[in-house]
Amino acid sequence: MAAEFLFYVFALLAVAGALGLILAKHPMNGAISLVMTMIALSGLYALLSAKLIFVLQLIVYAGAIMSLILFIIMFLNIRKEDLPEERGRWLYYLGGTVLLTPVALLLIRAVKTLPGVETTIVGGGFGGVKEVGLLLFSKWLLPFEIVSILLLVALVGAVVLAGHRRSDS
């Protein structure tokens, strides 16, 4: 009962944050809204017994990534007049919603076929650091390894794109 209640609270927060993100004119407001969504999501992760991901979501996502984004927004010192004029965007929201209705309906139809499993907390270390870690290093070794390459590429890429180098003429 409590879990259900919490779900609805978090869900509401998440949707509100998401809507805030796309509705807010200034990216700063949007970013804050997104942080709210992420925190709400982390709560939901917890409700889904994903202990490790719950933590990661808070630390990595809500913490690191969003901080970085906020930092850049502030670093660029975006003023109101730098923002694009988006006067007709309500039209886009409306059109987008119309377009997305069949997509959403299809997706929802798909998930509605699932058995009605209650989301009680699973015990026995489900989603714990150790269990997930073991899985990560055994069954999922390959993706784990190549993620390292991915990050390396991202690193190099960021440097190439944003770093100062002599070869720029």
Place this chain on the structure above:
Amino acid sequence: MIADYLVLSIVLFCIGILGVVSRRNVFTVFMSIELMLNAANLAFLAFSRLHETMDGHVLAMMVMAVAAAEAALALAVVILLHKHKGNLDSNAFSLLKG
């Protein structure tokens, strides 16, 4: 109910798409994409809970890593764009067309 989580995930996913198609602010668009990835993560975890396997957790971690890498690059691009035009309007970048 697991399905509720998934519906939420879908709603967030769709809001993310909506953000991409309706906004010109590059930042907002990138954050909308992050939102889409988060929605996917929620789905991974919900399914993981449904099947009571932890593979979904690992997958979600991977998606997070990808999101982080993309974010890094996206921010670099944002800085580049800002250098070029001083604003973050995606419509301002329409030299290549036709």
Place this chain on the structure above:
Amino acid sequence: MFEHVLSVMIFLPLAAGVLLLLLPVSRNGVRVIGLALSVIVLVCGLKVYVDFSGGGGLEFVEKKTWIDALGIHYHVGVDGISLFVLMAAAVLFPMVFMLFTAKSRAYYCNMLIALGAMVGAVVAADLVLFYVFWEIMLLPIFFMIGLWGGEKRIAATIKITIYTISGSLLMLAALVYLAVSYQAQTGVWSFEIAKMAVLDLHGGFALLAFVGMMAAFAIKIPLFPFHTWLPDAYSEAPTSTTFILSAIMAKIGVYGVIRLVVPVFEAEMARYAVIFAYLGVIGLMYCGIAAIGQRDFKRMLAYSSASHMGIIALGVFCMNVQALTGTLFQIVAHATSTGILFLFAGILEERGNSRQIEDFGGVAYSAPIFATFFAVAMLASCGLPGTSGFIGEFLIILGAVKYNMLVGILAAATLVIGVCYMLWMFQRVFFEKPTGKTAAFKDLSAYETLVFLPVIVLILVMGIYPQPFIAKIEPAAQKHIIQMITTGEPALAESTAVELPYITITD
């Protein structure tokens, strides 16, 4: 060497053409080499002609596996149907090198490539090989018109290229459809042309394939109303290119119909040939009438060529041995007559500095040899008995009358139509009072006379004593027709024939 004679005929000029393009050889050097090679091809062709036994099957066959998984082979051979197209190419190409001083050495290289490809297309016994050469054939034409053509050459090039490629690509689909059907019906992959005759084709896609294939050939020939590229291309192209286009390439279109459509799509042919027969005669009349409205003699000859192609194509669709033999005979006859008419037109253009008929007059007085040769070619083109043109036309009309009286009557109109514009043109250019441009018109030099003489003689010999030529053609034509009738007529009997005006002669 002679067991690979066909390969030599294909690849010697082809390879030489490409190599000479790359190597720094002077223009005259290329010309001499080109001449030598085309003469070698001619000698090979003569060798083939002489050794050809005329049994109705493929001879001089070479077959090597190319793509085993799909049964695609390098497979060439000659039969009575291809022999004459082959000979037309072999005989006429040396003239190009002998007579024309091109602006660039690349021109000769392109000519060589065209020669190789045309020979290849004619002797190919494999669908893919045929298609490959069929397309390669167009490339040198494309460059020759585009690089060395007249004022409106670019538009003409685009038109001919896009037009013919459109057709060829449709044919490609049809070819593949045939091979796949063969695989479906026999379980074995094969692209061999001769094997396609066993196919039992029916249904919408078979019809589509038929249409696709016919589209390619109808454009290449060209049949009305797909002829509109022809006047532009023929008149803008350099003379020797026009010569090749009209004398050989158009014929390969007809050859394609005989080789690929008639034996394969028996049922469709039986049902729809009448449409194409009408297209043939309509084109014959339309282009013939159009010819008289032209002011530019090259355009006039272009329409004349299209008009004659109408009747040549008609011979294929009449589906009897006389008409088919007539067509094959006429392929050579027309190649020699209209072909050299184009060459003569080139000489007129070069020496008179104009392509307008009205700029000329009285050429016959200053150039009697030229005028005589022109007249012989012209009369052959009009189908005068005693020249090669008559035999073919007569056989086709004869066949057409058997096939369908109305078609026959319309086909016979060629006798009148052909002569109208030709005489008119001859009158304006060669007779009447000389104009400033023609008063000092130079006659053919001794060299030129010697080059043209064999063709003129050939025109006459083929008219007076055609039987040796016919004897080489007839068995293959006979075989084709028998195959066609035995497999095509039952199919026709089952279907409801297309209702078109049809007067039988066996009341």
Place this chain on the structure above:
Amino acid sequence: MENSVSYLVLIPLMPLIGAVVIGLLHMFTCRKGALPEKYYSFLALIGPVLSTLLAFKAFFHLGSMDEQARVLTQQAFTWISVGELHVSMGFLADPLSVLMLLFVTFIGTIIHVYSIGYMAGEENYGKFFSYLNLFLGSMLILVLADGPLVMFVGWEGVGLCSYLLISFYSKERDNVLAGNKAFIVNRVGDMGFILGLSLLFWAIGTDGFDYLSLRDNAHNLTPAVGLAVCLLLFVGATGKSAQIPLYVWLPDAMAGPTPVSALIHAATMVTAGVYMVARFSFIYVQFPAAGAVVAWVGILTALLAAIFGMFQKDIKKILAYSTISQLGYMFAAVGVAAYSAGIFHVFTHAFFKALLFLGAGSVIYALHHQQDIWKMGGLKSKMPITYWTMLIGCLALAGCPLFSGFFSKDEILYLALAAGHPGIWLVGVVVAAMTAYYTFRMFFLVFHGDARDEESFAHAQEPPRVMTVPLIVLAVGAALAGYLNLPGIFGGDMEVSHWLSPSLVEHHGEGGHSLELLAVAASIVAFAIGIFIAYKKFGDGAVEPEYSGFSSFAYNLFHVDRLYHALLVRPYKGLGVSIRKRLDPYGADLHVKLTVVLYRSLGRIFRFLQAGYVRVYAIYMVVGLSLISLFFSQTLN
């Protein structure tokens, strides 16, 4: 075959070789100063003379044979053999062809001789004789052919030579146009001819496409096909022999040198149609309806041409119309199945018409190419040989009793009557009167009265002997040829008809003596009336009348030429021009143009869709996703 001989091919070959040799000589030398004319003259005569000799040889050979077996053949080589079609380059000498052969070679040779004089000093002397030899060769092929297809070779060959010779003075546009007209009109006929041949072949020719085989199989013809064949072949004949509606080319053909008019357009080529119908007598005789068409067309042509002839002032045109008119008689004859009569008229006509043309040529030659009879007059004194020979010719043409034309024409008219065609007979008699009238109108105006053009009259003189001797020879023929076929009523026994009978299939009605007498009487009366009126009007000088009313209409040939021009030539050329200007670029090429427009505009639309805004691209993606989802939800269970 026991009747096979080896010299037949030589008959046409001789002049052909001559043509080639002379032609090549001329072609290669004419620009560097022509060879002396005597070489050409010599070369030109070899062929015709040899042919004539060979013709006589064939004649005597045949004569020595049994009457019903008078057939000589020669298969030179297999010409075309495709499927059921087997045609040899074969030659056939039977009484019919030998008769033709004789006069063709004979008159041909004479006219060659005449031409040596007439063409002396002309430019392109060699070319002329090359063409003339070529013509003779072609005509001999036509005559000697053993089957219709080989005949067609000669048929078209003579057409070609006709064209070449009509436009011989090719610097004048009108001459060339006349040549073109002749060729094209002939080709219209040939189209019918070739269609007729094709039909004939598919009907009965598959067992052998030569006359002998065809004759054996002729009974297999079905009525419809037979009729069609007859009419189509006759279309060919109307072209070649200048009958309605294709007669228009012959008057214009007078643009050629006069010996040409004599040889080709009077004596030989134009009679090929009659010969052809006679050759196919075994078919025509089966289809009287077709014969009736032939006969009526013929006699109406005779009438029409006679009307035209009465009002012309060009001496050669008058002769041309008389030729058409006489040809009409011949067709009337073969139409009523009186083949031998028709052929006999061909034979006599060849003599007297050649004579008349050559005589006219002499006059024209003497008057320096003056052809208007209203500018002549009184030449009797200046040119006695011409005068007397012409008189014989005119009498023969007009059908004066005892001259050749009388016998042959009378035979035709009688047989028409006997065959139950009184209408044809009646018209024929009227035409006979008209013929007498216009012939002597011309004769009187040219030779009698006073000179109307003093200057040319002063210079006029008898041409050289090389020209007058042929006139005399022909005059003898014109006067006496008729006696070769004297009908019973005049004490003869139809020698020529008997000679011809193995070659022809004819069965004409027997009219009896009284009918024959009636015919003879009518002919004589008609001749008398015609010549009387002519003498009255022109016998002793007359001035050129104003053409008005009917005479103007007739002088202008009933405007038929203009009608043809307006109805056929102009629309045809106009169509050609409109194809160039409009139909091809905007009609036939429409599919190309539309495709181009379509591609271009679609290309523009797609370029517009590449808006350059990244958000728009995202929207495309979502639209795609949305559409796929929409469809996908239909298929999802």
Place this chain on the structure above:
Amino acid sequence: MTDFLLLLPLLIVGAGAISLMLLAAFENVEKEIAGYGGMAVFLLAFVVQLAGLTAGDTYVFADIFNSMMVSNTFTQVVGLIITACGFFTCMSSTTYFRQNHFCKLEYYALTAFAACGMLLLTMAQELITAFIALEILSLAIYVLVGLHRTNVRATEALLKYLMLGAFAGGFYAMGGALIYGGANSTHFAVIGGVIAAGGFFDQPLLAVGSLLILIALLFKVAAFPFHAWVVDVYDGAALPVTGFMATALKAAVFAFFANFLMLDHGLQASWVEYLFWIAVFTMFAGNLIAIGQNSLKRMLAASGIVHSGYLLVALVAFTSRDFSDSVLLYYLAAYAVATLGMFCALSYLSGEGEKRQNFDDFKGLAKVRPYSAAAITVFLLSMAGLPPTVGFMGKLYIIINAIHAEQTMLAALAIVSSVVSMWYYLRLVITMYFYEAQDDFITESSPFAPLCTLILVVCVFAFALLPLGV
């Protein structure tokens, strides 16, 4: 040990990438040296790949990697194509960067990283591995696209590509999640088993998940209506990068596409109807975009869309894995040869700062530089699919395959599309040959680009003679 050998090309490229990256840390290294390094890496990988061609499926290190990677002839040949593309790209890059001065040393490292991602992608037998591989190559290529930082066009291309690429990545992730939900695994083998057992349309999670993944893949191959980015991105990127993207990237993604689509026959069969229309629209949209272009690069980009359409035809008309795979590979190789050649030739002909971009800039090229013009003509003919080039054989196989799979209509439409495509291919030939030169076409000389072009010209003809190995 065999597993190691199978993995060796990937390892070489990976290790090479890292070495090149380290090399970039040294300030005084010449760019050309890095270029040679890149060439060496790719050449080595190519040779090793060629030497190690094996038949049959092998799960590489099945225990350690939990059967997430497979190596078979298909992946190996794709590997060959990718490494060859990398090699030729490095070759033309060295020439290109003699005239364009924005090269960074990391360029070659990123190329190698991208190739690494591609090789991984082709071998991946698991959704998330594939996702990461896809991201590796995407990220590397994003950076390559935006390499010329001061050029606003390059930045714009980068923005468009990155934004839409990440957007598509979102779809992929969501699709992966749904499939995971449906099959409780992301292994192809397991998913295939589940589909085979339960039917495709009866398992909506799998169906909808595969839909989302397909959307992402269709985006990567620039299929209609997910194609719009490709023209702008190709236009904005440097020529060698465009060439690399157009060839290697397409090969890798199509290989994965085929692997994914073929994980169960039911999956492919269910999508045929949609892919049919997508293929048709892709071909025609590409053509119609190309017709209107004045810029050569944009035209080539649009023609790339068309070729994606043809490749989709091969995917739609899957007869048997053996046959259709061969067809797909052959076409990929054919397309790669011609496209690489084209971009290689353009790399040095376009001059400094890619100043020759439009059709009109190449007027009369044949008069001044006949050999270059001839080479370009050969490549264009191959792209247009005219014999005797490899492009023709490729198209022939595609059509044979399509008709064999009873997709005759699709084959016919492909033919019609290639008719349309003649317009713009021939336009360039006409421009080069039939007009007078207005430019001197002087370029910085470099042995590599001409050499590279020559090799590729030879390949265009030589490959055409190679029989199709089934």
